[in-house]
Amino acid sequence: HAKQAGNQHWRFFSGEMEATTQNRVRLLTELRSALNQGKGLELHYQPQVASDSHALVGCEALIRWVKASGEAISPDVFIPLAEYTGMIVDIGDWVLREACRQIVRWDALGVPGFRVGINISAAQFREPDFVAKTARIILESGVAPSRLELEITESVAMEDPVSVAHQLRELKALGLRVAVDDFGCGFSSLGSLNRLPFDRIKIDRAFVAELTPETREDCIATMIVKLAKSLGLDVIAEGVETDQQARLLDEMGCGEMQGFLYARPMRAGELEKWIACSAPASQ
Ligand code: C2E
Numbered sequence: 001h002a003k004q005a006g007n008q009h010w011r012f013f014s015g016e017m018e019a020t021t022q023n024r025v026r027l028l029t030e031l032r033s034a035l036n037q038g039k040g041l042e043l044h045y046q047p048q049v050a051s052d053s054h055a056l057v058g059c060e061a062l063i064r065w066v067k068a069s070g071e072a073i074s075p076d077v078f079i080p081l082a083e084y085t086g087m088i089v090d091i092g093d094w095v096l097r098e099a100c101r102q103i104v105r106w107d108a109l110g111v112p113g114f115r116v117g118i119n120i121s122a123a124q125f126r127e128p129d130f131v132a133k134t135a136r137i138i139l140e141s142g143v144a145p146s147r148l149e150l151e152i153t154e155s156v157a158m159e160d161p162v163s164v165a166h167q168l169r170e171l172k173a174l175g176l177r178v179a180v181d182d183f184g185c186g187f188s189s190l191g192s193l194n195r196l197p198f199d200r201i202k203i204d205r206a207f208v209a210e211l212t213p214e215t216r217e218d219c220i221a222t223m224i225v226k227l228a229k230s231l232g233l234d235v236i237a238e239g240v241e242t243d244q245q246a247r248l249l250d251e252m253g254c255g256e257m258q259g260f261l262y263a264r265p266m267r268a269g270e271l272e273k274w275i276a277c278s279a280p281a282s283q
């Protein structure tokens with residue numbers, strides 16, 4: 001009887017997995033045609049603000065995919081799939097070109113020149129021609145490299161610190177800024193972070209979420225802010241949702257913030273309106 005139950009369980013599980021595999025294959029096919037046809041993919045932009053003045057200091061470009069059926073697929077679903085199959089390399093090229101095109105357009109409109117953060121996946125970063133191709137795309141776009149900040153997750157940075165350090169130095173020599181994303185999850189050693197020439201640390205939102213007046217003394221966010229200061233790096237908190245989190249982060253010296261408390265990721269046109277509304281009233 002026990003064996004039978006076990007088999008049933010296994011059959012059920014296996015059937016579910018097959019369905020999931022089919023869904024993944026279908027999703028990837030649809031993603032490929034969205035990319036090839038230039039339909040359904042969009043970049044949204046989430047403001048990053050100074051902790052004291054709430055002035056806009058930059059924004060992060062975040063990819064969005066809405067299928068022809070109208071169904072939105074989260075990047076947490078399709079980016080890992082695209083990473084697994086290598087399609088992320090083409091998606092990454094599209095993201096960089098699209099962000100550069102948008103910056104050129106904002107410049108033409110006279111929008112103040114804030115910095116734009118671009119997420120770079122592990123699979124992109126590992127491509128031997130990543131730096132050369134990135135340089136070419138930016139050069140072709142006419143965008144000043146200093147307008148862009150590449151975000152690389154902590155896990156990627158720690159995979160192979162020696163070659164990552166080399167690539168980061170090349171990217172910085174081009175004039176790009178580099179940030180370590182989702183920091184705090186990967187248990188980096190102090191020494192390895194010190195050897196990597198990052199400009200900024202992005203505190204993962206999990207550590208912002210656990211920040212309270214009771215935990216402030218010994219929580220990870222506090223330690224990361226101290227670490228950033230001791231290394232002379234800029235630091236930004238991700239996923240700031242409440243006034244209390246913002247106040248605690250400001251008090252501990254976290255200079256910049258990003259989160260739903262300030263603004264959600266939005267289309268370029270909405271961001272233009274947001275900037276116009278949030279700008280200090282003209283004298
Ligand atoms: P990430 O780079 O850590 O981006 C921050 C994520 O946190 C975004 O999710 C953003 O919408 C979300 N977020 C921002 N503020 C808050 C908040 O206050 N509360 C909560 N709960 N969430 C907040 P999103 O847009 O769904 O992106 C998820 C992940 O997908 C990103 O994490 C990044 O790893 C990846 N991703 C997004 N766009 C790209 C892209 O263009 N290229 C690559 N390679 N990966 C991307």
Ligand code: MG
Nearest residue numbers: 060119151181
């Ligand atoms: Mg990011």
Ligand code: MG
Nearest residue numbers: 181182202238
């Ligand atoms: Mg992040």
Ligand code: MG
Nearest residue numbers: 153181182204
């Ligand atoms: Mg993330």
